[in-house]
Amino acid sequence: MTAVDGLSLRVEPGEVVAFLGPNGAGKTTTLDMLLGLARPTAGSVRIFGQEPADAVALGRVAAVLQTGGLLKDMTVAETVQMTANVYPNPRPVSEVLERAGIADIAGRRVGKCSGGQQQRLRFAMALLPDPDLMVLDEPTTGMDVEGRRDFWTAIRRDARAGRTVLFATHYLEEADAYADRIVLIRQGRVVADGTTAQVKNLASGRLVRATLPGADQVALAGLPGVDSVEVRGDTVLVQAGDSDVVARYLLTQTPARDVEITARNLEDVFLALTTDARTAEPAAVATNHLEGSIR
Numbered sequence: 001m002t003a004v005d006g007l008s009l010r011v012e013p014g015e016v017v018a019f020l021g022p023n024g025a026g027k028t029t030t031l032d033m034l035l036g037l038a039r040p041t042a043g044s045v046r047i048f049g050q051e052p053a054d055a056v057a058l059g060r061v062a063a064v065l066q067t068g069g070l071l072k073d074m075t076v077a078e079t080v081q082m083t084a085n086v087y088p089n090p091r092p093v094s095e096v097l098e099r100a101g102i103a104d105i106a107g108r109r110v111g112k113c114s115g116g117q118q119q120r121l122r123f124a125m126a127l128l129p130d131p132d133l134m135v136l137d138e139p140t141t142g143m144d145v146e147g148r149r150d151f152w153t154a155i156r157r158d159a160r161a162g163r164t165v166l167f168a169t170h171y172l173e174e175a176d177a178y179a180d181r182i183v184l185i186r187q188g189r190v191v192a193d194g195t196t197a198q199v200k201n202l203a204s205g206r207l208v209r210a211t212l213p214g215a216d217q218v219a220l221a222g223l224p225g226v227d228s229v230e231v232r233g234d235t236v237l238v239q240a241g242d243s244d245v246v247a248r249y250l251l252t253q254t255p256a257r258d259v260e261i262t263a264r265n266l267e268d269v270f271l272a273l274t275t276d277a278r279t280a281e282p283a284a285v286a287t288n289h290l291e292g293s294i295r
Contacts, residue, residue, distance in 0.1 A: 018183070020184045028168070033045050033052065035052055036051065059129025060129075060132045061132070062126035070110050070122070072110050075110070076121055080097060091129075101151075102120045123151070134155075134164070136167035136168070140152075140174065172267050184269075203264040208237070208250070210258060220238055225241035226239070
């Protein structure tokens with residue numbers, strides 16, 4: 001079965017790129033190939049002009065993954081120190097613990113850490129080689145709202161200093177808020193690639209929301225360019241290609257109030273471009289072509 005099909009991706013230094021797609025789209029398979037954990041059956045992957053495994057071994061690439069890699073009986077500081085021994089010139093343990101926001105739990109055993117704290121520990125470990133590229137797979141899983149905000153503040157600060165970040169997430173609001181660029185894939189192929197604004201524009205139309213008791217759904221649905229009409233109590237929501245027509249009708253032909261017009265959000269685009277023909281993540285990896293170049 002084909003997991004990644006002709007995917008070509010180039011990421012420039014200092015970019016923060018959100019890599020999005022539904023379950024089974026090929027995100028994890030692609031990240032595994034970028035990290036040298038899997039090899040494409042055709043095509044190539046180059047990281048800073050090197051094979052992925054070589055770039056990882058040299059510390060130019062580091063990753064924060066969802067699971068694995070932690071020994072529950074070791075303390076947080078011991079875990080980071082053990083990882084630091086792998087690299088020839090690691091950043092100081094105290095520095096990365098502080099940077100990841102877990103200096104205050106350095107003496108805590110990993111098994112006693114929450115899911116969010118363990119993710120921060122993985123982040124600290126990934127910071128040790130001071131990598132040029134950070135690959136993040138669902139990095140804020142288990143973190144609370146404040147922890148997620150602090151994490152992304154740190155990531156954006158690193159990006160401004162020149163570090164490249166490629167991340168996969170199911171939190172679309174994170175991609176919307178923090179990514180410079182969004183790459184959206186479905187069935188192993190890129191279906192959208194651009195800035196957040198550019199990708200949002202792929203979902204045409206706007207949402208018109210108004211307070212209108214007893215809304216006439218039939219009349220609204222019959223307006224030119226209306227895609228759908230939904231009534232929630234006294235609130236009516238109209239998806240339309242021409243929001244001006246809907247707003248004009250509501251304001252002149254009905255007693256509607258509190259009329260709002262908003263562009264479609266990233267979730268709308270995600271659903272519009274990825275809901276057709278979803279497939280399960282295949283066990284076998286096959287690719288027609290994978291070209292990944294991170295310079």
